[in-house]
Structure formats: structure tokens, C-alpha cells
Amino acid sequence: MKMQAVVLWEPKRATLEYVERPDAAAGEMIVQVKAAGVCGTDLKIYDGDYLSPYPLTPGHELAGTVVSVGAEVSTDWVGRQVGVDPTLTCGVCGFCRSRQSNHCVNWGAIGDTVNGGFAEFVAVPAKNVHALPADMPAEVGALIEPLACAEWALERVPVRPGSEVLMFGMGPMGVILMRLLLRGGANAVTAVDTSSRRLEWAVQLGARQGVMADAAEPLAEAHPMGFDLVVDATGVAGVMPQAIRFVSPGGAYLLFGVAPRGAVAAIEPYWIYHREITIYSSMAINQSYARAVQIASSSNGVLEQRLVTHTFPLSAYANAIQAIREGEGLKIQLRPG
Ligand SMILES: [Zn+2]
Ligand SMILES: [Zn+2]
Structure with a gap:
């Protein structure tokens, strides 16, 4: 047949x-x-x-x-x-x-x-x-x-109840991970993307706020303590240097999106040291x-x-x-x- x-x-x-x-x-x-x-x-x-x-x-x-x-x-x-x-x-x-x-x-x-x-x-x-x-x-x-895949990521990252989360990249994987985070006790997720349509969806599907990527810097003033968890679900290597600066002291960074092999990002080790940031990743x-x-x-x-x-x-x-x-x-x- x-x-x-x-x-x-x-x-x-x-x-x-x-x-x-x-x-x-x-x-x-x-x-x-x-x-x-x-x-x-x-x-x-x-x-x-x-x-x-x-x-x-x-x-x-x-x-x-x-x-x-x-x-x-x-x-x-x-x-x-x-x-x-x-x-x-x-x-x-x-x-x-x-x-x-x-x-x-x-x-x-x-x-x-x-x-x-x-x-x-x-x-x-x-x-x-x-x-x-x-x-x-x-x-x-x-x-x-x-x-x-999102479930495995959250087995890797300990998420404390009440956590404030900042997520870069609200494609389907980002949105599914966001919903799992909210179910797992995260207090609220702030969503960042380059697409206003995706941000609208993210808010409809549970994000507290959607912020265009080129307008993300003021988030640092609005959240002087930083975010307990910052998730990079973009797959864009260049996002990491900006995104990691939003992690609160003692907080975590999750690399969830898949950047192209060979793509590099310049991050400041002092920042990771001084804020005692833990970097997690998860694969498949x-x-x-x-x-x-x-x-x-x-x-x-x-x-x-x-x-x-x-x-x-x-x-x-x-x-x-x-x-x-x-x-x-x-x-x-x-x-x-
Ligand atoms: Zn797939
Ligand atoms: Zn084997």
C-alpha cells in the first residue's frame, strides 16, 4: 500500500x-x-x-x-x-x-x-x-x-515560588516555557521580543507585560533588583550580553534557544562574578x-x-x-x- x-x-x-x-x-x-x-x-x-x-x-x-x-x-x-x-x-x-x-x-x-x-x-x-x-x-x-523540551529545562533550573522572570524570545517554545514557568510558581513573566504581534500573543497567553527588544533597557530601572530568572529563548547569540545584565544578584540565566554553532557573544565575566549568576542550559x-x-x-x-x-x-x-x-x-x- x-x-x-x-x-x-x-x-x-x-x-x-x-x-x-x-x-x-x-x-x-x-x-x-x-x-x-x-x-x-x-x-x-x-x-x-x-x-x-x-x-x-x-x-x-x-x-x-x-x-x-x-x-x-x-x-x-x-x-x-x-x-x-x-x-x-x-x-x-x-x-x-x-x-x-x-x-x-x-x-x-x-x-x-x-x-x-x-x-x-x-x-x-x-x-x-x-x-x-x-x-x-x-x-x-x-x-x-x-x-x-521545556519540562526538561525546568528540571535543570530551580525556580523558586514567587520568582520574577524576564524572557527574551516569545516564539512557540518561549510561550510554552512561559506557561510552564507560571504553572511552576513563577510570580510573573515579562516578555521581550522583536515582534509586536508575538508580544500581543505572549500577553494574551499569560505574560504580565510585553516589551519590544529595542525598548528593553528601561526595565532595569523598573526592576532595580533585577529578575530572579532571565530566559533566553531567542537562539540569537547577540542577545546574551544584554539579557544577562537583568539577572538579579544570586539569580539564574537559562540559555534555552539554540544559537547557530560557531556564533559567539561577548559577555562581561565581572558581572557574572559580582552578581553570583548561575548559567543553565538545556538540550532537547x-x-x-x-x-x-x-x-x-x-x-x-x-x-x-x-x-x-x-x-x-x-x-x-x-x-x-x-x-x-x-x-x-x-x-x-x-x-x-
Ligand atoms: Zn521541534
Ligand atoms: Zn546511549
């Missing part, structure tokens, strides 16, 4: 193809993809700036329905709505054995290093599959992967998907359908990539079928 799938033949050359529908090998399930998010990593894969092999069907943020299972997998899964943790790890290297599987020396990911969810169906290891409530919209299910998902499912399944309002502002059919994959490149909207997803 054939199915539609996006095939990225080489960087910047993608077509929609009819390809052979995958069969479930032992220990695998076939998921009919209902929604699959597109993000900055997909942009890197499209441009050839990632470790992906080509040809590849990308798509690592996916939710759908199990339609068949291979040997050694319970048939009870068939018909269930599921989300898929894309992380592929070896389970035996030193990092896997010390609960640092995001640093697995054999690390891979569905949609990044093997075929993923920009297709009608995808074969995935059963151990990567997580059951979702039947009434959860598939768009929300596909937001659990980015939520799992580290066994945090199951907790993200729990968060998404409760009625705490971290994830909502309105975080998804654009949906495209598979045939419009290139348009979705272009929309990401232009920073359009909040979350952009593909909807196969």
Missing part, C-alpha cells in the same frame, strides 16, 4: 511523494499521523545544517492514532490516540546509563535521523509511544514534544516526555489549541518552512490526510 510523504531528497529540495507505507517490525507500531509540528530544527534540516541523512521524511513533533503493531507489541494499542517521543537512544552508553540520554553517544531522533511524521503513516518503536486521552485534540498532542528531551503528557493531560492550561496558529497540508511543507523562516505565527503544524 502507498501513502503520501514529504521527501527531502537533499537540502532545499523536497517533494510530496507516494511511497510504500511502512510495516511494523517487531517492537514497532504504525501511527497514522494526525498532526505534526514544524520548528526551527526542521528549518536546519531543510537547509542542510543538521546531522540528518538524505533523503529523509522529517517531522519529530507528532501525534496520531495507532493503526497496527508488530510482534511483541500488545494489540490493545490499536485505535489509541498517541504522542511519540522522537528520541532514539542506545540505552547502553555511559550517558544513557546515568540518566543523561539526551547526550547518548548514539543519539538519533525520529524525523531528524530516521523517517518521521510528515507522512500519512510512520513506523516508531513501541517504547517511544505514549497514550494520550482520546478527547485531546491532535494539535495539542503534537505540542507535547516541545513541552517535553531527557526522559521528560511522559511528564509532559501528564502536564498536557491535566486541565492546567499549559497547552491549548490556540498556540497553533497555522496548519498546512503535507503538500505545503515548503510553505510551512518559509513561514518558520519568516517567524510567522506561533506554532505551525502539518496535517496529513
Whole structure:
């Protein structure tokens, strides 16, 4: 049987193809993809700036329905709505054995290093599959992967109840992290971005205040004690020298956005010393998907359908990539079928 799938033949050359529908090998399930998010990593894969092999069907943020299972997998899964943790790890290297599987020396990911969810169906290891409530919209299910990244970030950074937070970068990841921070006890989040539209969204979705990046300096006067936590969710290296100056004495800086490899920022070590600033970072998902499912399944309002502002059919994959490149909207997803 054939199915539609996006095939990225080489960087910047993608077509929609009819390809052979995958069969479930032992220990695998076939998921009919209902929604699959597109993000900055997909942009890197499209441009050839990632470790992906080509040809590849990308798509690592996916939710759908199990339609068949291979040997050694319970048939009870068939018909269930599921989300898929894309992380592929070896389970035996030193990092896997010390609960640092995001640093697995054999690390891979569905949609990044093997075929993923920009297709009608995808074969995935059963151990990567997580059951979702039947009434959860598939768009929300596909937001659990980015939520799992935010969840891991907040496992790294201790956030004291009542914390004042300043966030640079209110793209979809920034907004999801903001909502998780507010649920985790942060008192208020002040949002900074270069897009007034994104700031409007950030305020609608929970930020106390939205400030244009070129007008951020007066925040130092309004907050003479600084912020307990400053989050950089921009992926722009040049933001750090400015943003780190807003951290309060004894406070923390979280590097959450992914800056291009090789990009450098000049920061003042004295400032870090004198204010006793702790710098944290977090990379991808580290066994945090199951907790993200729990968060998404409760009625705490971290994830909502309105975080998804654009949906495209598979045939419009290139348009979705272009929309990401232009920073359009909040979350952009593909909807196969
Ligand atoms: Zn992603
Ligand atoms: Zn490993």
C-alpha cells in the first residue's frame, strides 16, 4: 500500500511523494499521523545544517492514532490516540546509563535521523509511544514534544515560588516555557521580543507585560533588583550580553534557544562574578516526555489549541518552512490526510 510523504531528497529540495507505507517490525507500531509540528530544527534540516541523512521524511513533533503493531507489541494499542517521543537512544552508553540520554553517544531522533511524521503513516518503536486521552485534540498532542523540551529545562533550573522572570524570545517554545514557568510558581513573566504581534500573543497567553527588544533597557530601572530568572529563548547569540545584565544578584540565566554553532557573544565575566549568576542550559528531551503528557493531560492550561496558529497540508511543507523562516505565527503544524 502507498501513502503520501514529504521527501527531502537533499537540502532545499523536497517533494510530496507516494511511497510504500511502512510495516511494523517487531517492537514497532504504525501511527497514522494526525498532526505534526514544524520548528526551527526542521528549518536546519531543510537547509542542510543538521546531522540528518538524505533523503529523509522529517517531522519529530507528532501525534496520531495507532493503526497496527508488530510482534511483541500488545494489540490493545490499536485505535489509541498517541504522542511519540522522537528520541532514539542506545540505552547502553555511559550517558544513557546515568540518566543523561539526551547526550547518548548514539543519539538519533525520529524525523531528524530516521523517517518521521510528515507522512500519512510512520513506523516508531513501541517504547517511544505514549497514550494520550482520546478527547485531546491532535494539535495539542503534537505540542507535547516541545513541552517535553521545556519540562526538561525546568528540571535543570530551580525556580523558586514567587520568582520574577524576564524572557527574551516569545516564539512557540518561549510561550510554552512561559506557561510552564507560571504553572511552576513563577510570580510573573515579562516578555521581550522583536515582534509586536508575538508580544500581543505572549500577553494574551499569560505574560504580565510585553516589551519590544529595542525598548528593553528601561526595565532595569523598573526592576532595580533585577529578575530572579532571565530566559533566553531567542537562539540569537547577540542577545546574551544584554539579557544577562537583568539577572538579579544570586539569580539564574537559562540559555534555552539554540544559537547557530560557531556564533559567539561577548559577555562581561565581572558581572557574572559580582552578581553570583548561575548559567543553565538545556538540550532537547531527557526522559521528560511522559511528564509532559501528564502536564498536557491535566486541565492546567499549559497547552491549548490556540498556540497553533497555522496548519498546512503535507503538500505545503515548503510553505510551512518559509513561514518558520519568516517567524510567522506561533506554532505551525502539518496535517496529513
Ligand atoms: Zn521541534
Ligand atoms: Zn546511549
